[in-house]
Amino acid sequence: MSAPNSPPAEWRGGTVWLTGLPSAGKSTIARTLAERLRSGGHRVQVLDGDEIRAALSAELGFSKEDRDINVRRIGFVAGLLADHGVTVLVPVIAPYAQARAAVRDLHATRGIPYVEVHVATPVEICAERDVKHLYARQAAGELSGLTGTDDPYEVPVDPDLRVDTQHHTVDESVRQVRALLTARGLS
Amino acid sequence: MSAPNSPPAEWRGGTVWLTGLPSAGKSTIARTLAERLRSGGHRVQVLDGDEIRAALSAELGFSKEDRDINVRRIGFVAGLLADHGVTVLVPVIAPYAQARAAVRDLHATRGIPYVEVHVATPVEICAERDVKHLYARQAAGELSGLTGTDDPYEVPVDPDLRVDTQHHTVDESVRQVRALLTARGLS
Numbered sequence: 001m002s003a004p005n006s007p008p009a010e011w012r013g014g015t016v017w018l019t020g021l022p023s024a025g026k027s028t029i030a031r032t033l034a035e036r037l038r039s040g041g042h043r044v045q046v047l048d049g050d051e052i053r054a055a056l057s058a059e060l061g062f063s064k065e066d067r068d069i070n071v072r073r074i075g076f077v078a079g080l081l082a083d084h085g086v087t088v089l090v091p092v093i094a095p096y097a098q099a100r101a102a103v104r105d106l107h108a109t110r111g112i113p114y115v116e117v118h119v120a121t122p123v124e125i126c127a128e129r130d131v132k133h134l135y136a137r138q139a140a141g142e143l144s145g146l147t148g149t150d151d152p153y154e155v156p157v158d159p160d161l162r163v164d165t166q167h168h169t170v171d172e173s174v175r176q177v178r179a180l181l182t183a184r185g186l187s
Numbered sequence: 188m189s190a191p192n193s194p195p196a197e198w199r200g201g202t203v204w205l206t207g208l209p210s211a212g213k214s215t216i217a218r219t220l221a222e223r224l225r226s227g228g229h230r231v232q233v234l235d236g237d238e239i240r241a242a243l244s245a246e247l248g249f250s251k252e253d254r255d256i257n258v259r260r261i262g263f264v265a266g267l268l269a270d271h272g273v274t275v276l277v278p279v280i281a282p283y284a285q286a287r288a289a290v291r292d293l294h295a296t297r298g299i300p301y302v303e304v305h306v307a308t309p310v311e312i313c314a315e316r317d318v319k320h321l322y323a324r325q326a327a328g329e330l331s332g333l334t335g336t337d338d339p340y341e342v343p344v345d346p347d348l349r350v351d352t353q354h355h356t357v358d359e360s361v362r363q364v365r366a367l368l369t370a371r372g373l374s
Contacts, residue, residue, distance in 0.1 A: 080232065
């Protein structure tokens, strides 16, 4: 018999990292998926990149080293939450493969489910959407170090799922991620 | 009706911050209390000071500013966990009143239960116990900035509970903390 406040065994916590370029659609997918999982009775936490940076990494910039430290910190916090039965959605760029691998390893070491979803929106589409007006500012020379333009993005070679938001609606993308979670016993 | 994976309403999550000098007994109380709460079916997380520093604040030192940033980060993570029904025990010195108040305020703003326990062991007793050999090293001039000796500790003026480990056993101290949690609907 499970402890009284444990979720059902089939609803384990886990971390779902949505990696991709700025304006790829990571946060939109995370928020929509979060709502659906919550309405299904799951405990869900979205770790928003900007919010977490302010809370945990205010001193860090956007060099490779600083981005990697930030990604590892977020991974650590996600792991803590997931270990307590929370489905943690992380819509954070995470441009470097090594830091992404470190987060995956941290979860594996602790036996916590981990899923990497590449939100694979082409940079031209991202620059058109430009939700935060970053691409426009980069093009105007007001900003540098923008992932996908003048800063690297290492495309995931073997993600658990690659979502094509260019040719699918948000609803379809969310369904794809959710189907993966179901297949992994997380939804 | 509560969601299927919610803990019973009477077992809400919350943060229990155990503040006090090095070797005051904070971690001993936290570990012992954690075991008892877990065996009662609670989800419990102990946020160990050294471990959290390595994971989230490796670049920080022990100046007032750095200590305060570290305390606020731990408070943020504790709040995230507590908000998902976890009882979070934080055996971390937290020497400055302002940072402790900031953590309390963060919890209050989000409606998350928060309890401050002052593990009020006199410095002479702490220096005798000296679990991590910090007092000896400070006395030998090998280390400086040790809270309670050559670095400030602002004694909590109005903690939710003050535990006197000098005149009580670990078991008695743990019972006192647990009684407070019960009174607050957290145990």
